[in-house]
Amino acid sequence: MDNKALYEERLERVRKVINFEPVDRLPIIQNASAFGPRYVGKTIADFCRTDEAPLEITLAAMDKLGGLDGINLMMGGRTPVVLPSAWLSRVGWPGRDLPDDSLWQVREAEVMTVDDYDTIINKGWGAFLQEYMPKVVDPAEFAQTMGWLMANARRVADAYREKGYVPVAASAIAIPFDYLCGGRSMAKFFLDLYRIPDKVEAALDVILPEVIGQAIGTTKAAGTPAVWVGGWRCAGAMVAPRLWQRFVWPYLVKIVEALVAQGITPILHLDQDWTRDLGYFLDLPAHKCAFNPDGMTNVEKFHEILGDHITWMGDTSATLFAAGTPDDIRNYVRYTVELFEGKGLILAPGCDAPINTKPENMEAFVEACHEYGKVA
Amino acid sequence: MASELTMAMADLDELKVQDLVKAGLAAGASPSRLLDECREGMTLIGERFETGEYYLSDLIMAGEIFKVAAADLAAQGGSSGPTKGKVVMGTVKGDIHDIGKDIVVTMLRGANYEVTDLGVDVEPAKFVAAVKETGAAVVGMSGLLTISFDPMKETVAALKAAGLPVKVMIGGGPVSEQVREYVGADALGVDAQSAVALAGQWLAGVGGR
Numbered sequence: 001m002d003n004k005a006l007y008e009e010r011l012e013r014v015r016k017v018i019n020f021e022p023v024d025r026l027p028i029i030q031n032a033s034a035f036g037p038r039y040v041g042k043t044i045a046d047f048c049r050t051d052e053a054p055l056e057i058t059l060a061a062m063d064k065l066g067g068l069d070g071i072n073l074m075m076g077g078r079t080p081v082v083l084p085s086a087w088l089s090r091v092g093w094p095g096r097d098l099p100d101d102s103l104w105q106v107r108e109a110e111v112m113t114v115d116d117y118d119t120i121i122n123k124g125w126g127a128f129l130q131e132y133m134p135k136v137v138d139p140a141e142f143a144q145t146m147g148w149l150m151a152n153a154r155r156v157a158d159a160y161r162e163k164g165y166v167p168v169a170a171s172a173i174a175i176p177f178d179y180l181c182g183g184r185s186m187a188k189f190f191l192d193l194y195r196i197p198d199k200v201e202a203a204l205d206v207i208l209p210e211v212i213g214q215a216i217g218t219t220k221a222a223g224t225p226a227v228w229v230g231g232w233r234c235a236g237a238m239v240a241p242r243l244w245q246r247f248v249w250p251y252l253v254k255i256v257e258a259l260v261a262q263g264i265t266p267i268l269h270l271d272q273d274w275t276r277d278l279g280y281f282l283d284l285p286a287h288k289c290a291f292n293p294d295g296m297t298n299v300e301k302f303h304e305i306l307g308d309h310i311t312w313m314g315d316t317s318a319t320l321f322a323a324g325t326p327d328d329i330r331n332y333v334r335y336t337v338e339l340f341e342g343k344g345l346i347l348a349p350g351c352d353a354p355i356n357t358k359p360e361n362m363e364a365f366v367e368a369c370h371e372y373g374k375v376a
Numbered sequence: 377m378a379s380e381l382t383m384a385m386a387d388l389d390e391l392k393v394q395d396l397v398k399a400g401l402a403a404g405a406s407p408s409r410l411l412d413e414c415r416e417g418m419t420l421i422g423e424r425f426e427t428g429e430y431y432l433s434d435l436i437m438a439g440e441i442f443k444v445a446a447a448d449l450a451a452q453g454g455s456s457g458p459t460k461g462k463v464v465m466g467t468v469k470g471d472i473h474d475i476g477k478d479i480v481v482t483m484l485r486g487a488n489y490e491v492t493d494l495g496v497d498v499e500p501a502k503f504v505a506a507v508k509e510t511g512a513a514v515v516g517m518s519g520l521l522t523i524s525f526d527p528m529k530e531t532v533a534a535l536k537a538a539g540l541p542v543k544v545m546i547g548g549g550p551v552s553e554q555v556r557e558y559v560g561a562d563a564l565g566v567d568a569q570s571a572v573a574l575a576g577q578w579l580a581g582v583g584g585r
Contacts, residue, residue: 092472102470102523103521103523105471105472105473105521107472108473108474108475186436186475187436187440187475187478190432190433190436190437191436191437191440193433194388194390194433194437195390236431237431237432238431238432238433239431239432239433240430240431240433240434241431243433272549296549317550318522318550319522319550319551319552319554319555321522322522322523322525322550323522323525323552323554323555323558324554354521354522354523354550355522355523356522356523356525
């Protein structure tokens, strides 16, 4: 089978699983940006050196590993330049201010001020970011990488397709809560939720439509089926219920509704533990989303509440990849396949397989997905 | 029965805590007694967290209210007397995440432990030096990334090699029982309140050490 046919077959497999239709085999989607470089003899500094490098290194790692249907969020653009736009924070750069083969790290600090809420409310999110981003990333590098991403979204997606892989999402956005949480720093932002809730809410209301518009634009340009919708500090395990119901859930619902209305699948990349609030997700449209956790949300509870409603995409944990054995990995993959009984399940690492993933564990993951994931 | 100040603290009513502290001091109440009432509020907050009534955001708010009140009362000579014991805390080498560690530090201080906070990206030798210097009997290590596992292991080994009779607890997003075993720590703290409970078990009756 040539790569074009392979791509079509894999894309259809992903589409069917999200729609809860029968498939021959459960799709295997990679989440492993930091794993790739070492696996192909490169460093993280190499991965961060040019905008093209993440694409080349990720494709090389996927080819070497074999057996994957696609990648969750397609890699391209220098990570230490891209990441500040999601976290509104400075990011330590391997090969510059961190050792060559160490992981990039978000240097979370209170860069955004309380007054910045007024700027967002009065001038808009885009105008705020123009003033703000130079505080957390070199403006020339930021302009270069963002320009590269906009100009190359289609070409990057096609590079994956030409190899037969499905680039599931070209665009990554966050639930608006998490942009502000990163910029203010978590402790300060959480205090804002208690002290100046109306101001925070007004800013979130301004951010939401701009972020949705950006996601739809990039996704249409790249021709990918989904948008990666991230949430990390806004999980139920972190936020008191009355705050979550006001500052998190309504925004997530609006993002999902807007994307689904455009025929785009929201991949809900939800780190931390969301178990407490899984019942709310029944309000989202059935068979239109994937829930992509990091190993902390209770998979059995998810299956019990949402197993017929939303596809589970995951969630072999970072801890297992780094500290477990191939048998641990195989057992977990088998367990999830048996739990979901072959439907509504995409097999993937939880969050992002870490930099110190043992290669034999990643190889065991793909083998196990093929061994246990045949359902037809 | 809990005082009005204790309940305001427990209910995270920041302005009421500030008003009651101010009013109490103006009325001649003992700053140390007011501080104890705030600590009792922190104990209730810990209990509410354990029962699922409170969440992490509540602990952060509680820590902030307590920190401000405790500073005001300390400035007036308030003291809760001898602490329940000494703890050394830090995020291990290679990891710069401080939020989880900071929450544990705040909750331990709220529960009247003397905490030496070494910050983030802490070398094993710094943990050893801090334990020697303070005589702490408990070490808490935090890590949010899987790359923290090996530095945690190295730190446990360094503490053992130095012959220090400390109990070691670890915590952080990717840390599990499997990791605790790998690292050689005495216990895993799944959240800030667990860390306070572990310190309580290990330091019961130890007092200043």
